Amino acid sequence: MTTEAISEVVIEAPVIAAVAAQAARATPGVVRLEPGVRGLVSTLVRVGKQRLTNADPAASEGVRVRKNAAGELSVQVDVVISAARAAAVVGHAVQQEVSRVVFEQTGQQVDEVSVSILDIEPERR
Template sequence: MTTDAFSEVRVEAPVVAAVAAQAACATPGVIRLEPGVRGLVSSLVRVGKQRLTSADPAPSEGVRVRRSASGALSVQVDVVISADRPASVVGHAVQQEVSRVVFEQTGQMVDEVSVTILDIEPEQQ
């Protein structure tokens, strides 16, 4: 039996943020994500909501996701990188990896990935 009914699948921002965080952390040159003050506040709110519903929160500190009224998806990532690679190369790689992995795992197209490099740690000797 077939049906012509369509249903909408919408992946919520916390899920997209967790996927984006994993993708950013897996990018060569990224040491870690940094939440910053704004990220800490939103992270505490998200974790509180998930704990109230007995859900284990996926780590997404340092990532913020916004969806515009038109449905456009914007991801902001705050990272600390290693000094052994140029910042522009790492930033661009994070943009590409976040866009690719979010689409692969959620089916959601990312319209914009903004990367803020908060620190560059010296090379390990």
């Protein structure tokens, strides 16, 4: 008779944020992620904690992840986009790509992806 051990895998918010950041940066039309003021403060705290433990911080500036009491996962992404593409199209593409890649790489279902476009850079000629 075999006994199966039941275990739980927990993927922490910083890991989900790093995956979401990678997905957002890879989206056509996204020039870069911008941490904004809120993001800078949370990044400094996270990096400080990781440096105390000698861990290399994953690049997740410009992304915040929250789980509510019901376990629903929300991701906030702050981006700068290219003027070569329509803002609404890029924002929607970021939402789709972040949801897809986070699920593929972590198995976590993203319930909401909010995209803030902080700047639009003109085309370089």
